[in-house]
Amino acid sequence: MSDIEIARAAKLRPIEDIARQLAIPADLLFPYGRFVAKVDTGFLAREDRADGNLVLVTAINPTPAGEGKTTTTVGLGDALNLIGEPTVMCLREPSLGPCFGLKGGAAGGGYAQVVPMEQINLHFTGDFHAITSAHNLLAAMIDNHVYWGNEKDIDTRRITWRRVIDMNDRSLRWIVGGLGGAANGFPREDGFDITVASEVMAAFCLARNLADLEARLGRIIVAYDRDRQAITAKDLQAEGAMAVLLKDALMPNLVQTLEGNPAFVHGGPFANIAHGCNSVVATQAALKLSRFVVTEAGFGADLGAEKFFDIKCRKSGLAPKACVIVATIRALKSHGGVAKEALNTENLAALEAGMANLRRHIENVRRFGVPPIVAINHFAADTEAEIAFVQRYCQEQLDVEAVLCRHWALGGAGAVDLARAVKRLVDVGEAKFELLYPDEMPLEEKIRTIARSIYGASDVAFDGKAAKRLHELTSEGFGHLPICMAKTQYSFAADPSLRGAPKDHVVPVRDIRLAAGAEFVVAICGDVMTMPGLPRHPAAERIRINADGLIDGLF
Incomplete structure (x- = not known):
């Protein structure tokens, strides 16, 4: 069967x-x-x-x-x-x-x-729908804040909060929103990630209770103002409503x-x-x-x-x-x-x-x-x-x-x-659990430690933008956070075609993202995407309701 x-x-x-x-x-x-x-x-x-x-x-x-x-x-x-x-x-x-x-x-x-x-x-x-709604409520409140005068002086070129949907859809990776004239907001580049890549999801899964969750939501950095100062969900008074959506x-x-x-x-x-x-x-x-x-x-x-x-x-x-x-x-x-x-x-x-x-x-x-x-x-x-x-x-x-x-x-x-x-x-009782690196280790060295100790790499190659961002995050007081490596799952290397246990490869880090609410720093390696696409023949082609009213195709 x-x-x-x-x-x-x-x-x-x-x-x-x-x-x-x-x-x-x-x-x-x-x-x-x-x-x-x-x-x-x-x-x-x-x-x-x-x-x-x-x-x-x-x-x-x-x-x-x-x-x-x-x-x-x-x-x-x-x-x-x-x-x-x-x-x-x-x-x-x-x-x-x-x-x-x-x-x-x-x-x-x-x-x-x-x-x-x-x-x-x-x-x-409905948990994922709630997370999607909480995430996109915050996105809507950012655009709404700018529309009604932009009191926080958000630099619309430096809005970092994308939207999410719980579906693979490569066409939504990069979009332009706000078209249609002044009544519809302001045009700007935007995009979608898949819901499971949302920082709301990460904060949700690391929160100890509802109060901790609301505090984490408030710390999420969504944009920067024209003086390069961070704007958080708390600055926009969004964390309370987001927590309400996530309460159940x-x-x-x-x-x-x-x-x-x-x-x-x-x-x-x-x-x-x-x-x-x-x-x-x-x-x-x-x-x-x-x-x-x-x-x-x-x-x-x-x-x-x-x-x-x-x-x-x-x-x-x-x-x-x-x-x-x-x-x-x-x-x-x-x-x-x-x-x-x-x-x-x-x-x-x-x-x-x-x-x-x-x-x-x-x-x-x-x-x-x-x-x-x-x-x-x-x-x-x-x-x-x-x-x-x-x-x-x-x-x-x-x-x-x-x-x-x-x-x-x-x-x-x-x-x-x-x-x-x-x-x-x-x-x-042989377990003596210990972490791979201490909080005080510099962010760049944390990434190198993971790459060398876990992946068998000889080194890490930081894109110029990524190296600069690591320096900025340290200066802003986030250097103590752990690293979340965003990398292909198919290999120890960033190249998914390298099977087995490749050694002495170089891990390319092309971007750095801060998840201040979830409390980790994301290092994006190689070509990994935060919004997957569908394969040539997706499972959706085989999923349907049969004549007896039962679902076929799920397995």
Whole structure:
């Protein structure tokens, strides 16, 4: 059966039952139908409960072969519950852009899914719409301020706040707005990013509570005046209304897996152009409600995990106890140079070459003092020789356990070995979490440290404009902020065609952007875009409502 057929065949439990499993009082639930609810987690701040154990799931660099990070997160969570360890999964919400572009859905797969799958993949509880509205309200208030006399003396050439939409649309990357005469404002260059790249999304996912969120929104820099002084959302008195639009959205969304286990699906910044983690609110709530919390970070460990550690953990005080690195035999062969159409053929030589990618991710995770374990996400074409090779190589060459997982086909039962291995790793207590760089390190050196230590680069090449901007940000008092690298997810390098583990490459930084509300500095590398385009044949061409009124094409 397809993913959507498996999801439809599931017998879901009422969301009140899932909440009861976590001892969440019924009067703190705000249901969206029978199987989804928002949870007012404010009560947890008054509870003296010890935190559970946080486990991060990350992966090797993604390939067309697929890795299955979300599927593994769900499978591991179900498996931990199966062996008697109460566990909550914390995932990001899918963006409509990738769902209708490449992915066609992002709620796991096979028998390791969060459900109701269709609702989660589409409008869900409206969180992304709220974030889009809050972001664009601020954009409208900037233009409105200028229209009504420009009291703050905003330099319209230096308005930095673009608009957003939760869709892939390359035609909106650069636009001219305000045409049609004086009654319609003033013409100026503008553009759109995808909602998941919005600083509102980043601030939303890093905020500890509503008051913190409103403060972060107020600090967002939207423009500069004619004296080059920053203009913030607070200067325009916009942060209060923005927070009102986000008030309900900030409550985490409670759903369940196919096996009836609890999951928070909340927030969704991209990992190649933002920090790629679910909300701090959801993660911290889950830690108070369960013995284990399994969460994921977007794309490979060079992007998602690094930002999870250096941004999310730095800002929230979270400290993971273990890290699962997901790999597939097919993806490792892809990193070893095998074409997509030949990935189902046994090839130990290519597999060995591709292990260089996995090796570097393991080494990188260890830099943060977090013990890793490898999850081999099983595909039907994997041979016994290939599986044995990866497990032996990991044990003998990398000193890490590699566990074969069949959760896609078997659900939690297919990941029990992984669950037991993760529990052993956590119980041993080897984690000594540390950040890659200190706050006081200069911004330029933070970028170089990430490039050299995590990407294997020899150096960083700063565009003249980027170097100047780094100097300005330091002078303006933002030098203590962490770095959010915006880079292709397909390679350690800025060139997506360089598979495996390239060394001694140079990372080109072409632009620097300040996210003062989210509290990080974005370094834009290579050709990465903050508004993706659709592929030649987007998933939207296959998504439709059939004669029975059911949705086809989501998977």
